Amino acid sequence: MAKEIPDLVAEARAGTGKGAARQARRDGKVPGIVYGDGKDPSPIQMDFNPLLTRLRAGRFMSTLFNLKVEGQDDVRVICRGVQRDVVKDLPTHIDFMRVHRNTRINLFVHVEFTGHDDAPGLKRGGTLVVVRPEVELMVTASDIPDHLTVDLTGRKIGDVIHIGDIQLPAGARPTIDRNFVIANIAAPSGLGAADEEGEDTAADADAQS
Numbered sequence: 093m094a095k096e097i098p099d100l101v102a103e104a105r106a107g108t109g110k111g112a113a114r115q116a117r118r119d120g121k122v123p124g125i126v127y128g129d130g131k132d133p134s135p136i137q138m139d140f141n142p143l144l145t146r147l148r149a150g151r152f153m154s155t156l157f158n159l160k161v162e163g164q165d166d167v168r169v170i171c172r173g174v175q176r177d178v179v180k181d182l183p184t185h186i187d188f189m190r191v192h193r194n195t196r197i198n199l200f201v202h203v204e205f206t207g208h209d210d211a212p213g214l215k216r217g218g219t220l221v222v223v224r225p226e227v228e229l230m231v232t233a234s235d236i237p238d239h240l241t242v243d244l245t246g247r248k249i250g251d252v253i254h255i256g257d258i259q260l261p262a263g264a265r266p267t268i269d270r271n272f273v274i275a276n277i278a279a280p281s282g283l284g285a286a287d288e289e290g291e292d293t294a295a296d297a298d299a300q301s
Contacts, residue, residue, distance in 0.1 A: 100157040100158065100169070102136040104164065105123060108135050120141075121140060122137060122139075123184075124187060126167070126189075128190040128191070129191075147174065152174070156169075167190050168190070169189060169191065194232060199229065199231065201231075201240055204239045204241050205220065205222070211245065211247040211277065218248075229267065230266075231261065231263065249277050255268075255274055258274065
């Protein structure tokens with residue numbers, strides 16, 4: 093389930109402070125900083141358009157990147173913050189943290205649902221109510237999962253899916269220490285879980301008679 097580590101290209105940025113950051117933005121760049129691993133912070137800047145494309149593609153904050161800066165050794169990083177313009181919602185600054193293969197980090201992982209066609213509750217008109225489309229996990233940097241999978245096969249109206257029902261990647265664990273709800277299958281108007289169970293019982297009785 094671990095992702096292939098994609099490259100992310102940046103440039104070293106001369107100077108720090110608001111003046112240098114404003115100049116970077118005038119040049120069509122997004123200023124940023126790389127910190128962590130016991131080293132001094134390194135100011136960087138990234139081309140605006142490629143960065144915006146990656147941000148809009150989704151899951152940027154849960155992706156481990158191989159940061160490439162000319163004249164420097166490649167370093168593995170994960171994004172820890174994106175500041176945005178309050179009006180235009182466009183990136184104005186970005187923070188990255190250096191990590192190693194064995195670094196333990198907290199991040200949000202997307203939840204995907206499969207088996208819709210094999211869920212009796214959905215076939216009867218029930219609705220999948222997603223309570224947590226993402227789950228915060230503590231994971232090892234070298235084993236960041238692309239997503240978590242919930243199989244809906246056999247799920248009936250009224251069924252509740254908890255984090256304990258999902259098989260997590262080796263070494264990963266939720267940051268919340270309780271068996272919280274991920275999703276449930278709600279009844280359509282006029283039909284409850286008890287009604288469905290009654291129909292199933294009647295169907296079984298007909299089959300036996």
